[in-house]
Amino acid sequence: MNKEIKPADGKLLIFIPGMGAITSTMLAGIFHIRKGLQKPIGSLTQMGHIRLGKRTENHSPLIKDFIPLADLNTIEFAGWDIFTDNMFEAGMNAKVLGVDQLMAVKDELSAITPMSAVFSKKWVKNIDGPNVKTGKNHMDLAEQLMEDMKRTMQEKGANRAVMIWNASTEAYKAPGEIHESLASLEKAMRENHEEVTPSVIYAYAALSLGIPFANGAPNFSVDLPAILELAEQKRVPIAGKDWKTGQTLMKTILGPGLKARMLGLNGWFSTNILGNRDGEVLDDPANFKTKEVSKLSVLDTILQPDRYPDLYGKYYHKVRINYYPPRGDEKEAWDNIDIFGWMNMPMQIKINFLCRDSILAAPVALDIALFMDFASRADFYGIQEWLSFYFKSPQTAAGLYPEHDIFIQLKKLKNTLRFVMGEELITHLGKEYYDYLAED
Numbered sequence: 001m002n003k004e005i006k007p008a009d010g011k012l013l014i015f016i017p018g019m020g021a022i023t024s025t026m027l028a029g030i031f032h033i034r035k036g037l038q039k040p041i042g043s044l045t046q047m048g049h050i051r052l053g054k055r056t057e058n059h060s061p062l063i064k065d066f067i068p069l070a071d072l073n074t075i076e077f078a079g080w081d082i083f084t085d086n087m088f089e090a091g092m093n094a095k096v097l098g099v100d101q102l103m104a105v106k107d108e109l110s111a112i113t114p115m116s117a118v119f120s121k122k123w124v125k126n127i128d129g130p131n132v133k134t135g136k137n138h139m140d141l142a143e144q145l146m147e148d149m150k151r152t153m154q155e156k157g158a159n160r161a162v163m164i165w166n167a168s169t170e171a172y173k174a175p176g177e178i179h180e181s182l183a184s185l186e187k188a189m190r191e192n193h194e195e196v197t198p199s200v201i202y203a204y205a206a207l208s209l210g211i212p213f214a215n216g217a218p219n220f221s222v223d224l225p226a227i228l229e230l231a232e233q234k235r236v237p238i239a240g241k242d243w244k245t246g247q248t249l250m251k252t253i254l255g256p257g258l259k260a261r262m263l264g265l266n267g268w269f270s271t272n273i274l275g276n277r278d279g280e281v282l283d284d285p286a287n288f289k290t291k292e293v294s295k296l297s298v299l300d301t302i303l304q305p306d307r308y309p310d311l312y313g314k315y316y317h318k319v320r321i322n323y324y325p326p327r328g329d330e331k332e333a334w335d336n337i338d339i340f341g342w343m344n345m346p347m348q349i350k351i352n353f354l355c356r357d358s359i360l361a362a363p364v365a366l367d368i369a370l371f372m373d374f375a376s377r378a379d380f381y382g383i384q385e386w387l388s389f390y391f392k393s394p395q396t397a398a399g400l401y402p403e404h405d406i407f408i409q410l411k412k413l414k415n416t417l418r419f420v421m422g423e424e425l426i427t428h429l430g431k432e433y434y435d436y437l438a439e440d
């Protein structure tokens, strides 16, 4: 396939509900990169290469030179938060980056202030703020968001936009009847139904305007039949959910390796301490439940206990997150992994990951924004499973299990790019390099 892909001309506006730690870290990084002060470390779109053709051809351009992606110098930002802090103040509060790092881009960060948010304490109990919209019902709030977006696009002179959800994790609630069709969701929004969450209102508003939406948190927002219907009707891409960073990133790197070697697993115990605002929100059991569901699903899909009962039929998996303020964003994660090998002999692996959550999440959020814009210009719409690489709980078509193995996800992503650009797919078969042997 060599699709007609619209060029990345003009300005891309990235809309971001939730302007806290990840968002301020992402923006500070982009401003540093623009000034030539930093390299985009951790960003596949900016630093990754893609091999084209045979290994002997030695042709591996940068991804950003291979596909038409928005240039970092042509991106604008706008967003919403329940707090009024501009992005410099938010960065100072989040304490992810040092004061000198923030000071170097103070003017750029200070110029970005949040618009008033659609928020309800019913879904996020542990925080409250003054910068919140009021409206006569949920539909009215969605229309206010649409007005915000149209106005901002005009002010910034942007011809394209995407939305990425970087706001707090909402309390767990399984999708209900109101989410089953677009008509039932719209009716529920007009009637102010209590099960309509803010994240769904943002998603509805974005998609209604033809703006792609990606969900960085584990709450549902676009993985609902009603929203999928809207995305397909408007031909807009959607993706989610929950940025794959930290402990789950490690799980999806190590898990496939253990399985590849047919090593068994008795148990995987994961615990974390973290002290940022995200940790505070997740301290509420209802909000943690949303995260837990997202984190637990990963291993089962990688290990396939039904197919490998002798190796993975009985393993015990536990995930804990403990709010511990002194640590701020500098999360510490411990994994104790009980494995077994030949002759059933037990072995243990210990991982102690002293990570920085927002440092891992920022390039992921940037990449997704750029790829969603690309997807939109390539006329991809509905679920973007090829972007599973970035998510803890990748969204898939109904009845299809998600692929969690990070290396399969990367191959899928790169092959999707090759496919769209009309290049040969790479299967890694490599038989042609040895065909001369058969000819002899």
Ligand SMILES: NC(=O)c1ccc[n+]([C@@H]2O[C@H](COP(=O)([O-])OP(=O)(O)OC[C@H]3O[C@@H](n4cnc5c(N)ncnc54)[C@H](O)[C@@H]3O)[C@@H](O)[C@H]2O)c1
Residues within 6 Å of the ligand: 017, 018, 019, 020, 021, 022, 023, 080, 081, 082, 083, 094, 117, 118, 119, 120, 124, 127, 129, 165, 166, 167, 168, 169, 170, 198, 199, 216, 217, 218, 242, 243, 244, 245, 246, 276, 277, 278, 357, 358, 360, 361
């Ligand atoms: N950092 C990571 O590695 C990581 C990984 C996966 C998912 N996440 C998720 O990403 C989200 C953001 O993480 P963070 O560390 O930046 O958190 P944060 O608490 O620093 O920022 C979230 C911001 O969202 C705001 N907010 C809450 N509800 C809102 C609403 N309805 N509308 C607008 N703003 C709202 C909060 O006021 C806060 O400023 C969280 O849901 C987190 O669980 C983070």
